[in-house]
Amino acid sequence: MRKRYILTGLLLTHISLYAQQQQVVADYLGRFDGQLAPVMINRQKQWLHLSGKVLVDKLENQGYFKTIVAVKHNAYGAVSHAGKIIAPFKYDEINLADEKDDRDSSKNYCFVITRLNGKYGAADTLGNEICPPIYTQVEPATPHVLKMKKDGRWGWIDIKTGKILQEPIYEDAEKSYVRDYTIEIKKAGKAGLAAEDGTIIVPTEYESFNYLSSNNTYFGFTAKGKAGVMDHDGRIVVPASYDKCSMGPGSDLFAVTQNGKTGIVDAHGKTLLPPQYTEASLMGIVMKVNKGGKYGVVNAAGKEIIPAQYSDIKAVNAEGREIYDGPVITAPGSTATPVLAIPLVFLVNNGTATGVFDADGKQLLPFAYNRITPFLRERTVYLEVEQQGRTGLLGLDGKVIIPPAYDGLMSGYNSSYSYLDDLAGENKKNYLAVLKGERLGLFNTATGKEILPAKYNWIQWQNNSVLFLRNGDTTSMADATGKIIREGKQYGFFTAVDTNRIVETKYNDDGTTTSALTDIAGNVLYSSNQWEFKEDRATRLLMPESTRRRNAQFSDGLLKVWGSYSSTRNNLFLDANGKEIVFDGYSFVGDFWNGLALAGKDITPNQTLYGIINRNKEVVYPITADDLTTLGNQILVKQGKLRGLITREGKVLLPVEYSEINDLYGAPFFKVGRNNKYGITDTLGRIILPVEFDDIRYREDNKLFEVTREGKNGIADATGKMIIPAIFDEMETNQGYERNLFPLLVKQGEWYFYLDAQGKSFPYKSKKKKGYDD
């Protein structure tokens, strides 16, 4: 193979960019697509690794940790992500052995299995040979060891050090599923367990092992067809004398079955309950048992706390949910009992009647209910009970919260009725909507009183003191005690604009609207047929995102009076007493927020300019803008064709001198433009890239900007630092799915070459880029 080497410095002008190095002149270079880029060198199609250090002829496979298996010199080799050849290109076959556990990185490993002349070896990703190819088989066993076979027998080797931890003497060696970092071994047809260092944990005397508990404390074993239990150290805790063993209630008891009957034994093999149950299933840390077709409960101490004499039993946890299965321990090595596996109460059926038992098996509620279901409220479990067809709510202690007098308790929404308590404030938790038929009422659980009878289909807290009620087309209002403060009125329109102020709107026959500000007692404080109050009509420009959905309200002691569209009084407010407050000198003043309001002045009959004023009519941002709109958390100022940026408090972030200011698809930047040049600022308007680029594209995945300046391409980081100077005629990023932009294929002058993320070039260049037909 003939290669031409050229000193770049002699030919190229961009010497400063990369070190002088020997350059291979390729027939063509192609764009990177993931780990490799297609290149043609001396008319040989090859692939360049993204390290820039390795050329291969063919990609065979790639694994989780970006290790690749490839072909060169007609043989297999492997290359690490860093570009190190970890297995030289001489093998008959190479297989990747890797595992990537997204939740538990201690389960991860990666190495390659090599094959040469019919024998197998292994190498790690740092390039160390774990073992030479001398074995008839090599396979991964655990995250720490690989197993190898020699003369028909299996042993294992430390992946990290290559040390033989167990000479090949076993008929079989497999990762054990009953104990972490353990190998199930086989000798003379019998199974045992060994630690990764080769120490025998259980001698090869058993038929099989089976998984019992998720925290590795115990596992099952079989000997002579009978089942028993061992602890983590391989000590027998339940002898092999049962047909089946499984975890029992609690963490150290076992359910043992013999001749179809199940009993409970402890970790000393002591029988706590002799085999007597035809059915036994875990409900969290307790066990539901069946004897003679009747159910009872055995607790974590192995005591039958509810005798097996009921038709069904359900266990309910502190979240009000039924517990079906055994406890699931998710954190590795954790032995703490998950709280959701602990029964809070038991719902016990006795024939058609249901009662409640506590966690110790004491009866809390008599068998006096048709139905009992847990009801979770404010993270507290209550019991929704049904008695003679009527529903009520009880505490776990049996205390009546809501007497059984209703058809149901409201939970969630329904097409025919709604209870909205978002604005109910701190006392929200004391109120519960109750149902009779399809009508809603309201119950105060703190006082134990029904405050509103069930006759509404809409109950809504408008603030923490006023309730809006609707029944069909009739509306009314009540205070927080349920006292009706506005009697039902057909097509009535009431809106609470403060805790003690209500606006009543009336639609007159002549098509006009009369709105009136009233106090709770109904005294009219102000009334006008020029006032077109609408509850959702308010200026929200100065409000932060979180409060923009609120209705028209008093703010800073003022309620804006929105007139009819023909009205000229767009600067009118009311104070709490209904007194008119007029902002003279402004043709428009919007709703106040945080002491500030949008204000406008008519310059000509056809032009209004806007700015921001405070409560004292003082100008905070001059009345100079044609329009003010929100941009992210800031306000965009439009003045003619120019744009500027201010805060909601009126502080100038960017002066009004840009042709455009746009957000960057939710990224924390603004793209600003002037005279067809573009730059980038942060969301406070601080310049990150000056306004001097022809084009800027933000790569969200990489937090990098691809920029073009005077027709030349480069890359800047999120702080604005040019990590690849904008000096390249062409620039193509890595198009692999791993979201890495590098290496880049760039063109400068007549040469194409590659650049890594540090701006360093690879020793290959070409005058041709790989075309579609190549």
Place this chain on the structure above:
Amino acid sequence: MTIKSITARHIRYLLAGVLLLAARILPAQQASVFSNGFARVEEGEKSWYIDISGKKAFDRILAMYHPVTTTPADEIGHSLIVPDKETTMMLVTSNGKTGIVNNNGKWVLPAEYDTIEMKWKTYLELRRDGKMAYADTYGKLLLPLQFEDAGILDDQHFDVKTGGKWGIYSTAENKLLIPAVYESFDYCGGCGSKGDYLFAQQNGKWGIIDFHNNILIPFEYEHEHYFMRSDNWIMSLKKNGQDVAINLENKKEYAAPEYTDMTVTSNGALKARKNDKYGLVGEDGRQIADFIYDDITDAYNEQGYGPYLRIMQNGKTGILREDGKVIIPPVYEGDVVAAGEYFIIPVDGNYNLADSTGKKILPKDYTAITLMDKRFETPLFKLKQKALYGFYNPANGKIVEPAFFDIEGTTVTAPGMDLLEVSYQEMYGLYSTSGQQVLPMEYKKVEALVPGLVAVKKETGAGVYDIMHKKMLIPAIYNNVDISEADTNLLRATRKEDYAGVFFNFKGMKVPAPKEKLPPPAAKSRLLEKKVAGSEYPLYGYTDNSGKIIIAPIYDRLLVEKNGRGFLAQRGGEFTVLDAAGKPLSKQAFDDVMLEEAPGYGVTEVQYGFPLLCRTGDVLQYLTAEGTFLPVKITGVVPFNPYGTIE
């Protein structure tokens, strides 16, 4: 099951689209358009269907379906259900009884059954007065309606219950083949081939009888419908709760403790364990393999199937033929894999091939050997040495040593040979399966043109290689070469600047460019459109396929019936129904004509059948194909099937 709601969709008022007589006082007789030979009449609360003569036919439609036929079972016992979409059957009730009518308006099963139900999409289950029978979906009875209960064994045989006991009825012999003396039957209808025996129960115990009621296996067993077969191995009986395998040929019973782990192999032999070793017993009861193996397994990879089984003994493997002959004794470490009549054998961690005498046939071992996909008549084996592939053709013994990154099938063909595409570093060439290089491996692209000719591309350009004459037919200097669209007997070579290109015949001689061929316009019947001076809308008529005007262009709109039943012609606000020759069916013109499916805007074809529901003023009448009216008086239009049907 889906409920198909047929409501307003089926009553579209054509064009005029006016809701009729909304204020008219009920009761009055209303009716639907005709659909599948019937129309629905409604009067007050009552409703019934009439046939095309106007007579009452039935009360209500319960369901509609297409009858089906089933294809004969293929070799693995699968058959397809083919619906006859041309025919629609309606399950209807009349005076409380059920029957079936077809879309020609004919009764296929009279309305005299208590219930009729579709079973397994292929049969109708008929019940009347506590008796039942089956019919095919066309309504043909498969057995007389005289049994208390019945099941289907196959199209010819039914297990039937009479007097509380079960027997077997033969449709062909039209009688009880086996008297009704049993408590129950079981049969494997779904097994690949149909069995010639039945499981039967007597006094609570199960045995096996043939179709002549001869007892093959005495009534001594328990039975459940698991592991059903139809061959000589009975695997679905138990004795005292224990698994048994019974050979029907020699009546021998295989059971624990002597025999355990019994399964039937894909070759139909019983694999069982005796004294901890596995052996095989043939379907004829003969011992095929002694109980001397540690295991006996399938010898093929996923897609393979054949007479060979893999045997394992002392950790070594070999091959056994289904007749019991040991082809390869168990001497190999690693799995021997059967591939046709050859065996891939592991040798010291590498691989070689053995033939059906067990003889090793390749002079050296390879890192991998695989059977190439079966596109060729003779099997080919891919040979691998490190990262390179070659191949071996056992038919002529030729080995092409590994020198390629890939060997694949190709769309290129040549007379008298099968071809393979070989490649190395993305350069491509061709080999024949007999092992000859056909095209050197020096092209970027190799594509099929016609048998024997292949389009090739290299750096200098595209050209054509003649495989049979082993030479370049057209030099590789063009931008592209392909088959001429104008004349498929010519090749067209184009250059970038010359898209029209130069033409070659298959001998490589330059020829003049072929003339574009245009098909002659076919004579076709069509709508005739006549422009009217001063109007933006034309008038329509119709010419037949000889070009003769059969309807003069005098209509504002003309709708053609798709099946040649005639035309609906509109002039002003009036419709005339024309016959296929373009002549009015009746002297009368109508204000509206009701169709099942209203034509959309700009549509010129519609579908309808007679009698056709036509409106004049407040009067609705059914116009027959003969131009007469049915003697039914109607005052309004109702849906054909307002209740929906179960499909």
